[in-house]
Amino acid sequence: MGRLLTSGRAFWLGLFVITWALSTWSFQLYKAFDARWIIRFPKHWELPLEDNISRFLNWLVESANFYFFTFKDLTRGIAAIIEAPYQILRNLLIEGFTTGYGDTAVLLAPSLGWVAVVVCVIAIGHYARNWGLAALVGGCFLYLAVFGQWHSAMITLASVLIAVPIGAIGGLFLGIAAFRSVWVNRALQPVLDLMQTVPVFAYLVPILILFGFGPVAALVATVIYAMPPMVRITILALHAVPEEIVEAGRMAGCTRRQILWKVQVPSATPTLMVGVNQVIMLSLNMVIIASMIGAGGLGFDVLAALRRLDIGGGIEAGLAIVVMAIALDRASQAFGARGQRPKRTGNLLQRHPWASTVALVILANLVLGMIIPALQTYPDSLTLTTGPFWADAMKWININFYDTFEAIKVVVLQGLLLPVKKFFSGIPWAWGICAMGLISWRIGGWKLGLMAALMMGFIAASGLWPKAMVTIYLCGVSVLIATVIGIPLGIWAAEKPNAGRVILGLMDTLQTLPSFVYLIPVVMLFRVGDFSAMIAVVLYALAPAVRYAAHGLRDVPEQMIEAGVMAGCTKRQLLWRIKLPLATPQLLLGLNQTIMLAISMLVITALVGTRDLGQEVYIALTKANAGQGIVAGLSVAFIAIVADRIVNALADGQRKRLGL
Template sequence: MADTTSGMSTSRQAAAGYGLRAGAVAVGAIVLATLLWVAAGEAEWVMTVPAWMVIPLADWVSVGMDWLMRDAAILGVSVRDVLRGFSSILAIPLDVALAALARGAEIPFGAVDIVLPPFSWIGVAIAALIAAWQLGGRRLTILTALTLAYLVLFGQWVSAMTTFASIAVAVPIGVGLGLVLGILAFMKPSVERALTPVLDLMQTVPVFAYLVPVLVMFGFGPVSAMVATVIYATPPMVRMTIVALRGVPPETLEFGTMAGCTRLQMIWRILLPSARSGLMVGANQVVMLSLNMVIIASMIGAGGLGYDVLTALRRLQIGAGLEAGVAITLIAIVVDRFGQALSTGAARQADLPLRWILPAVLVAFTVLAVFVPALAVPPDYLTVSTSSFWDAVMTWINVELYDFLNAIKTFLLIYVLLPAKRLLLALPWIWVVGVLAALGWSIGGLRLAALVALLCLFIALTGFWEPAMVAVYLCGVAVIIAAAIGIPVGVLSAKSERVHGVTAVVVDTLQTMPSFVYLIPVVMLFQVGDFAALVAIVAYAVAPAIRYTDHGIRGVSAEVLEGARMMGCTPRQILWRIQLPLALPEILVGLNQTIMMALSMLVITALVGTRDLGQEVYIALTQADIGQGLVAGLCVAAIAIIADRLIKAAVARRRANLADT
């Protein structure tokens, strides 16, 4: 026992010594950078990146893409023709899905064309309710029924089926691709090392950044939208496949080896069935991200609900946009609940043979729809709309509450936003690079410091330093406000089951609502500009701060709390001196997710008049400038990676300190 205590004491002393040395180096670097700044005065090369240092990477990328699409060839066939052929192949299942769910089809038969209607809406509804009852019971059935009723009553059925058609093709491709890559990464560490930075970029580069190259390579239309959706939604499946396969117990693998399984049999008959629960979680994430992509994908040719929301946003039709946005949100919630039911193994407990009953229901009602047109598509007399009501509400708010809302907007602009923006833009770029590198050294050592410095230099030397600082200012203020709201709400949620029930519903809704939907009421209330963007970012990014704080507070062991009460601690002391310090790693993880969501919302807010990296990416999309879009997107990814690595290092150090104590 004495030896163990001595060892722990030695480890704590070593960690403390390293922390002091790293902190001293960091402080010294910051002081040195500050002295250089002061000594240089306002030298131009200190304040702004000299023009001779800027690398024209955006131009190089654009020239390279032009060469690829015009002159490059594979075995004598131009790359352009290869990509167009691949696009034609992908269009086949997409056209079939659209015909089955939304459009129907015409089949030439001699002199007469046979018109086949899409699946009957009654048949689809009944099949969905049967599946919901079998997989999730009463609660999932009620939720599914309410969602279906909403789609019918508010005239969203055809648009929803168009969206489902693209999702039905994109999701299997994303799941299959992610599964294959995850298996390869699990089997070969070299593949995982190569995939990790690629996956990081795919999850941090704004979607708009690769819409332009996708548009150039595959043309305008639903296929391009589907390809962009697959790129956006595949990374979680790869990561979850790796995690799930690593979680298979060693005893299971030993059993497969003793049974004489080949490598292929080991994968398909042992590993994948054993990792089914984790794989279903990954597949569910692919579905959710695909639904989150529907509005953005509509900008390059996808139809459906996303196109309806985008059109309403452009016309500032708050009612129509909210109705379509709520439809996407309800669908996302239902799909998420179906995914949870499948991941828990409920499908294996089903009493009815769903694989036979569901197609039979669809076919039977579709045949009836040939003779009864009202069964094919929801009739117009069932449709209602609240669009005029919401438009009237927004008009009333703008008239009656204008002075109050404008006062809040003016106060935050004058005393918070503009000072923060001027401060960041006034900082010398060399000083910022040095300070962030020193911070990385103090938290995570030399490797983290080098990574942070290189990413900062990438932003500076590609000519996007000033837009990057505007992006940091906007996201930074939004994250501070989101944390100031989310952490107290998370604490209250952890303390009260009633509050927890309410916040769980609110957080689920916030995380499933498409990002574009936030812009509609924000623009109607606050017009365009930085403040409107700030409000939209805060609303979109506050959910992780609430959820992870709640989870962290609830994760504090009951024994620790009981010991604190026995020592006479008050509830306030327990919260501030025990629960919050012990929950700090989870709270920091939530803060990290808040930053990631704020950055992902950055490009969306370019539509309301910001002047940052998001605007650079959006301008590149409108001008089909591949180089500018990709490089600006990579700069956003660099900011995200810097924040992610610094916070993860802080979390790791905090958890190590908690483990030692």
């Protein structure tokens, strides 16, 4: 064991020393041998993927013919199918139903109005759980009206109400197919990996080319982004159904189809609702990015505020998204935990009191709204705004703490960011591929090593090695800081329940804030550059490190803690020698999620001046260069996949060592 441990340390030390030496002397080697290929992959060997992908997409849209229809007809048909219910929802929530165009348009029926919508969500909250939830969701939607965010919020809600069913139902059926067929499961896993790790910006351009500019293209992008968790959770939920329940269904004479839909799916419903909840939250997280291709709503308000550096307007619109996310999140969680309830008896009103109440309120609102417009549209004179408060607060912080912030920025840049950036930027591409393969092989075996080497080779052969190293440096530093901050906070939350409620509540807020919202105060306080990007990434990626640390410590078996107490361990010894070692697999899972969020946020931080793969993806979007965007997006995805596999292999190894 001692020799094995020593050899392991020697391996890591030797790998680091070689990498450091090559990174330090790479530019000297380049100058001495006049060999640019040491630093950058030779230009004439690069893969011509960008042009080929762009040509293929152009052919698909302009020339692809399937005898009776073209590919463009197919995509436009899909767009029409999605747009019809979306427009109905917009009419129902905002615009009302009209006939005719322009000045000749005649209003057939008004929209529901804010009063009716608030009553509807209160009814849903009470039906899902109790009056407490009804008050919460009703208060959240009332907030949207009072603070002047109603119109934009209803556009966003219409998008969510279309994207979530498509994502949830599509994910459910794909998950069922993967559950039933090993081959489908094997084929789906890499696709799901790519869907979850390719930056959204990378596939916005192909979606624009295929579906055109507008809300439909935004809905398609949202569904692609939000569906993978539903697929994965469906597979896990169906596998988790106890075998004795399935066996009881077989003994009752159920066919395979009946066992699936009458036994397995109902038994897995609580877990499946977790997947629906994830689809809702990811759909809301997409609203800002989707606004870049025509979605509108709250996302467009945040994006417009970011472009104007309007701190007050951006935070106010961002808080509206958070409020809506909280309402939909709590309601969907309540439905997942609701279970079966006894059926009511009596007449129609007694059996369905809330449905009857909502119908009466809607009818009354439609009639009275024509007489009292304030029931239909919340009066502008009664709206409140917090925009000036946020703007003044940010201005005050800037004036009073500018020198302090600049000093911190300089220290972190000179003491941490620049040295780490220099180290990674100097790694020769050939050694970088070998080193990543060796690291992965040492942790997860030769298959993982080969996969990592091939993926890093793809990045180098695409001519993106320098930008990939900047991405890894920024992600690595951000994850390190998020972990150093997050794990102690998680320990505090687990050890002190009162503090835990505050800390985890703060993490809830950080997780529901759209990623773009972080950029506004960060840019106002720290200007643009790598430091600002790092701060935004740390804030966005902090929550998983905290949550998994708290969850892991709370899940330590009570008998292990009791054994430590009986052995005379102090509280500090219990924490460091029992709880933390046993919670290591959970801590590593938290690290995994922190890395994934950091990588996804790095693409957004291209807007504040980073020079990494995220910038490459964003430039491709602005130039509508699908090939460039897809290649850069795949490079980001490959970095994420390699990191994911390495951390998972570490977690699996730790579980085996602990006998878990």
